[in-house]
Amino acid sequence: MAAIAAGLLYGCAGRDSSGPFPLPVPSREVLPNGFRLIIHERHTSKAVALQLWVGVGGRDEAPSERGFSHFAEHMLFKGTDALEPGFVEREVEGVGGRTNAGTSFEYTYYYMLLPSARAAWGIEVLADMAFNARFDPVELDREREVVFEEVRLGEDNPRSFLGRRLYEMAFPGYPYGFPVLGDPAELRAATRESLRGYYRRHYVPENMTLVVVGPVHAGEIRGVVARAFGGMPSTGFAREPLPGPPTTPSPRRLTLERPGRQAYVGLAWVAPALGDPEMYAVEILVHILGGSRASRLNQTLRERARLVSTISAGYGALQGGGIVSVTAQVEPKDIEAVEAAVLEEIRGIGEHGVSRTELDRAVAASEAERVFGRETVEGLALAYGRAETVWSLAGDREHLERLRSVSAHEVQAAARRYLTGDYVRLALMPKGPGR
């Protein structure tokens, strides 16, 4: 039950048909009511991953609904017409499994990891949660307080605080510029009717995908899914399109004081959206810039100049637009020097390009990310579910090959186009030891 706020899709989901990991393409089918089902029989584990993906997140919320996607996600565990609050967790854990959920700007997903013999049971329970959540007013009042605690927890973590505020600065007024956890005032005003109405609008068969990965028999799963999800009528739902692409924000610099000893700085640029032809070059660029220990920023600023304790670059490729960010932990006195050095590294790539070695390293990292991310059934299910919900399985499969085709010239051009213009800068300055 967590909000997934930043760095959402760096590396994207997966790249199935290429490289030395030729996993079979999963079966994908669409039920008559629009519900999508992805099955991958994988017999390397006794556990089955069930993931229900719903196309709803922060991007779908009206101003009066900020935080509703995440709040609703919490409420799905608080009882259905048939099941008492706490039943799902208790039963899943009682068979040695685990369950939870996550909400981002673009999707919400629920997962269960179970012994494979429990797959049918888990699918029926997920269907019940998806369509029959109770939204009991007493539970709703309690869970609202739990969400506020989640907000406070994030406030106390400087890195998550920095990431969230950077998104707000980079996407002012755009759906990605508002926290997934929501606005306290709107959450306070949420009623059973308003939240349940939001749930009913978005939790419809044509806005859902179930991913099943594990030692299962596809035929049996299809039968269970047809019974559990196939009977719900389609509603003609179509997801509201995002507003036009976010504009590059005006240069903005903000310094905030926080209790503590360490300073943090973040720089952010608006970048290509998920699926944009230039996405691949930007992904390689960001890896070379600050995606690993051997990256330019790490070598220059941490290992040689010793200006930072940590530094990294990330690329969040979202449906409506992307963001490239560079974040670092620094001594307060070094913030300006770090900013200048980051810009100098970017300028260097723009003027002189990158090497073949750097390109190869970035592709190897992406390949490895795919392999290691898919060692488990839940890792594989996550890749499929995310691709199906925000992109496409085909795009996901071709991803590595597209990265391999990126040239040094394209990386250089991407640096010039996306990272030499306006950007936002946020500095978190320590207000003292605080005790």
Added chain:
Amino acid sequence: MSLRSVRAAVVIGALGWLLSPPVAFASAEVIRRQLESGLTVLVQENAAAPAVAVTILVRVGGRWEREDTAGISNLLQHVLVKGTTTRSALAITDEAERMGGSLSASGDVDYSEIRGAALGRHWRELLALMADVALHPALALAEVDNERRAAANGLRNRLDQPFPFAYDALMARLFPSHPYGVPVLGRFESIARLDRDTLLAHYRRFYRGGRMVVSMSGDVRASEAAPELGRLFAAVPNGDSGPETPMPAAVAALDRLVVTRPAAQAQIMMGFLAPPIGHSDYAAVKVLQTALGGGMAGRLFAELRDRQALAYSTGAVFPARISQGFLVAHIGTAPVNAQRSEAGMRQQIERLGTERLSEAELARAKRYLLGQFDLDRRTNARLAWYAAFFEIVGVGQHFAEAYARSVEAVTVDDVQRVARTYLSAPTVVRLDPSPR
């Protein structure tokens, strides 16, 4: 599907499962070899993904440190991966990343670790790189300086964040005058004094065959990997550095420390000394910890979060330790709810000693505990680590099966008994937010 039928299916299904034997999610045969130096080699074949992972564990860490050397094991680990006699820091990083891999190291209380991973086709290069890092470190002065600075920054980080801050404060109260009470990163003063000569002496004393385990899991043949490991690590010095210095007895300060500092949430932690791994009460305390604060159906979560809405995160941990274990219950809550949360946590802990668990609660705790243990042993990195850990703490490669049997044998009376034995007097640390 009617709602009634969903419920019936769920209830019947659950009962059916509880009546059936536990299912292990993971199983892998571990090939074990011992080199002449005493170094132990472990290999597991796992073709689930074209990847390999390697863990080198060395029996050295916080428990072998003094106040003036606190943090030395962790610092040494970080410097090891920053250069060998033939490879620069950048060459190591570059080589690892070209394999689609990574290489890192860190210290802990009972052991220190070097961990590496790569695409499976590079397994030989990965082993060669890790052997070089472990056996031929340069310990360059510049890298010692840089990593000393990084360690100090890591300590500052922990001080800046409420949860690590409260956790470190609790450890210091649970383990005064005991090495487990000192952060693995060390102290600012000790780190500042550690120099290359001290690190080199530490390395030469502890990096010996009898104290080392090299464990590999992945898409390799054991018949090829084991001899290769034997060849690469043949030069490890013999022996195990002599008899161990006895550990001081841990005597917790049974008090309540309240710290006020700016934060959004209050943090409350209650700690107790508990048995080490291998102790006859270990399994019963694991079940106790799970019933109290394991998962979303544990008592702390169900009562303090679900019923009273006091927290987003609450739970209990009981990590495996060689010398002396400990159990910590935790809650992060709104400042206005701190008093209620502390009282609620105390009540849930006391209940374990005064009321027996129900059989259903006991069964859930056991299934969840063993299920998570199995689920955690599936990736190559975790498989390699667990095999090495079992070896380094001396419980052997059949620990998982023996542990599962011990957990299954725990009764409600056992849980109540260990609750009374170990949870009678808490050490409390409470962080109260002041205005930011």
